Amino acid sequence: MTTQTPAAARTGHVRARLSPRRRRLVVRVVQYVVLLAAFVAVALLIKWDSVAENIFNIDAARALLPKIPRAFGNTLLYMVCSFALSIVLGTLLALMRVSEVRLYRIVSTIYVEFFRGIPALLYVIAVGLALPLVVNFSLTSTLLKVTIALGMVSSAYVAETMRAGLQAVPRGQIEAARSLGMSTARTTMTVVVPQAFRIVLPPLTNEVILLTKDTALISSLGLMIPEFELTKIGQNALSSGAGGGLTPMFVVGACYLVITIPLGIFARRLEAKGARSRS
Amino acid sequence: MTAQATAPVVDIRGLHKSFGQREVLKGVDLTIAPGEVVCVIGPSGSGKSTLLRCVNQLETASAGSVEVLGTEITDPDVDIDAVRSRVGMVFQGFNLFAHLTVLENCTVAQRKVLRRPKEEAERIALENLERVGLGDRGDAHPHQLSGGQQQRVAIARALAMDPQLMLFDEPTSALDPELVGDVLAVMRALAEGGMTMMVVTHEMAFARDVADRVVFIDGGVIVEEGAPADVIGNPQHPRTQLFLQRVLDPTHAHGTTTD
Numbered sequence: 001m002t003t004q005t006p007a008a009a010r011t012g013h014v015r016a017r018l019s020p021r022r023r024r025l026v027v028r029v030v031q032y033v034v035l036l037a038a039f040v041a042v043a044l045l046i047k048w049d050s051v052a053e054n055i056f057n058i059d060a061a062r063a064l065l066p067k068i069p070r071a072f073g074n075t076l077l078y079m080v081c082s083f084a085l086s087i088v089l090g091t092l093l094a095l096m097r098v099s100e101v102r103l104y105r106i107v108s109t110i111y112v113e114f115f116r117g118i119p120a121l122l123y124v125i126a127v128g129l130a131l132p133l134v135v136n137f138s139l140t141s142t143l144l145k146v147t148i149a150l151g152m153v154s155s156a157y158v159a160e161t162m163r164a165g166l167q168a169v170p171r172g173q174i175e176a177a178r179s180l181g182m183s184t185a186r187t188t189m190t191v192v193v194p195q196a197f198r199i200v201l202p203p204l205t206n207e208v209i210l211l212t213k214d215t216a217l218i219s220s221l222g223l224m225i226p227e228f229e230l231t232k233i234g235q236n237a238l239s240s241g242a243g244g245g246l247t248p249m250f251v252v253g254a255c256y257l258v259i260t261i262p263l264g265i266f267a268r269r270l271e272a273k274g275a276r277s278r279s
Numbered sequence: 280m281t282a283q284a285t286a287p288v289v290d291i292r293g294l295h296k297s298f299g300q301r302e303v304l305k306g307v308d309l310t311i312a313p314g315e316v317v318c319v320i321g322p323s324g325s326g327k328s329t330l331l332r333c334v335n336q337l338e339t340a341s342a343g344s345v346e347v348l349g350t351e352i353t354d355p356d357v358d359i360d361a362v363r364s365r366v367g368m369v370f371q372g373f374n375l376f377a378h379l380t381v382l383e384n385c386t387v388a389q390r391k392v393l394r395r396p397k398e399e400a401e402r403i404a405l406e407n408l409e410r411v412g413l414g415d416r417g418d419a420h421p422h423q424l425s426g427g428q429q430q431r432v433a434i435a436r437a438l439a440m441d442p443q444l445m446l447f448d449e450p451t452s453a454l455d456p457e458l459v460g461d462v463l464a465v466m467r468a469l470a471e472g473g474m475t476m477m478v479v480t481h482e483m484a485f486a487r488d489v490a491d492r493v494v495f496i497d498g499g500v501i502v503e504e505g506a507p508a509d510v511i512g513n514p515q516h517p518r519t520q521l522f523l524q525r526v527l528d529p530t531h532a533h534g535t536t537t538d
Contacts, residue, residue, distance in 0.1 A: 175337055176374035176433075180388035180440060181364025190391060194378050 053245060060237070060244020061251050067233045072255055075229040078146045078215045079259075083208055085151030090158025091193065097163045108159065115156035121217050124149045128221040142227045146218050154211050161203050165196035205267035209260045216256075230255050286349060288313050288444050288475045289334055293343035296329055303329045305499035306343070311444075316476045318486035318507070321496040322522055327479045330496065331448050334477060335359075335366045348443055364392050367437030371449040373429040375421040375436070381408065382417035385436045393440065400439075407435040411465045427458030431465055438469075445469065447478040483526060487511050495519045 018026065096108035115123070127149035132139040139145060169192050177187040197204075216231035223232055230252040237248035289311040296304040303326040311317050319327045332338040333345055336352050336359050344353045350362050376384050385404035389395045395403070408414045411431035421429055430450055437445060447466065451459040463485050470476055470489050480486060486493050486507055493510040495503045495518075503516045514520045524531075 170374075172370060172372050172374035173376060176368075176370065176376065177388075178360075179335055179337065179363055179366075179368035179370075180436070181360045181362075181392040182388060183360050186391055190387060191376055191378075195376075198378055 055246055055250055057244035057247040060247035063244070064233065064237050064248050064251055067228070067237075068230075068251070068255065070226065071228050071230045071233045071252075072258075074227060075212070075215050075255075076259065077143065078150065078218060078229060079208070079212045081143060081147040082150035082154060082215070083211055085147050086154035086158050086207070086211065087204075089151065089155035091162050093155060093159035094162035094166055094196075095188065095193075097159060098166050112156045112159050115153050116160075120150070120153045120214055121220065123153055124217045125220060127152075128218075142218075142221070142223060145221070146215070150211060150214055150217070154207060154214070157210070158204065158207055161200050161207065162196060165200035166192060168199050169195045202267045202271040205263055205270065209263050209267075212259050212263070213256060285313075287311060287346075288315075288348060289477065290346040291330075291334070291343070292345075294330070294333060294340055294345060295342040296326070296333060296338060297341045302341075303499055304333070304341075307496070307499075307501055309494065309501065309504075311475060311477060313475055314473050315491045316470045316474075316478065316489055317492045317494060318490035319477065319479045319494045319496055320481070320483070320486060320510075320522075320526075321502075322525075325497045326499045327496045328448055331446050331477060331479050334444075334446055335363050335368055337368075360392070364388070364440055365443050367434075367440060367442035367445040369430070369433050369437055369445070369447045369450045371452050373421070373426070373433045373453070375429055375432055377421055379420075380417065381413065381419050381421065381424070381432050384421070384432060385439045388436070389439055403441075404435070404439050407438045408432070410438065410468075411435045412461070425458060426454045427461045430454065430462045434462075434465055434469075442474075444475045444477070447476065447480065449479050449481065451480070451482055481526065483511060483523070495522065497522065 017023070093108045093111060096104035097112070099105055099108075124146075128145050131145070131148070173191055173195065174187055177191045178184075182190060215229055218229055219232040219235055223229075228236070234248045234252035237244075238246070287310040289309065291307055291309040294304050294307040294309075295302065307326075307330055309317075309330075319330065321327045329338055333340050334347060336345075340353050344351060346352070347362055348365055350357060352359060352362055375381075376387065379387060382401065382404055385407060386397070386400040389400040389403060390397065393400075405414060405417065408417060411434055413428060413431055413435065416424065416428065416432075421432070424432065434450075450466070451462050454462065459482070463482060466476070466478070466485070467489050478485075478490070488507075490507050492504060493507045494501055495510055495514070495516070497518050503510055503514060503519045509515075510519065511523060514523055
């Protein structure tokens, strides 16, 4: 081997091996075979009659069906209200983060690090159960508690995203606005924030998707029946002993996808549109 | 207005500007009379853009005083926004608001700063867009326009505020050569209409034809100033001569360093 000249090695190489095109073909066929084998292996590991009984149980799904519209609506309501708070608070925190005032920067940084660092579930429980005991006003509305809990957690992530957007607005845009006589605050509201929003719209959509799923955390609070959201009705159906195994969980899981998949498509569209308008 | 007719529009005295340790302007005195067109020329890094940006305080002076339209803008308590609303500025990079249409670019400051009603703002915006030859592009977005068109919109945007002074910071330097002419034609018409203008430029032909006065700045000081025929046509100072030789005859710029 080591005594071969480079030229001999090269000609030997060509003679011994397939052409690159044929080699790619062989590799592709092997990949397909492996993939197929994996499918077959999974199929053999599953007890199919049990799947029909425990996961795709039509009767169990049908029993759950009447509860779904309200739960679906509640999930959407919690998501929309939380996101409304999240976007307002997140934008404010982002503006504080890029402010010239040191105190604002410190407050914003501490907030973001705190809420990014603790599990959302802990904070949901804290707001749901502990907060009403320590505030001197009556905090009984579930919607308000949910909005506070999920909105505040989400705003930490939105703040980080918005900060990137604010910093991506070109300096010349600000100078142009100032040169026309706009004050700093006016410039921020009229020029900087709207442009930052356009920049961060795709990642912000991802934040909505995360928030949609996080509404499942509310099921850990004591909810009243009209307040039930998707995960809660799934859990209840699961523990009711009505049979059908895990079917309710699959049904509510599909409901989440009904919300999140269109959002994902929407985000990709925005991203493509943004790429076009920038070019 | 009549009281100001004889007072200078811009009165710069002993202006110094430093960025950290680096002193960019080292004592500049310059006055601009109403209706005067002053072109500032000089090598890159000479401080000419910084000088221009000190006139509407996009850069704050380190020392010295700048008086614009009768207001001392180097006073820390000055209402700079009020002064800026009467001083138009055109940038090298156009800086049109990317999220607004052409028409909105020309109305937003009228409405938010001057508090003009929507209809009036749009009428004035359209008048100025007509003036720069783009009356039919009001609905376009900036990225749909060529650089030359964008720069003309930027001029219309500034003019819509009814400025008493226009500042131009190398307005044609970012343009493709064939688009420079449209922008310069708009500026020439503006000058002929009596606008007071301060123009930082590399366009020697424009300076020679349109300027009332040319200021050559190098190393943070005014080296030479006077009528275009004198400063460009018959420069006295060796640094002016060298600079003009390099600009007007770039392929023969070597071998004549006179320092």
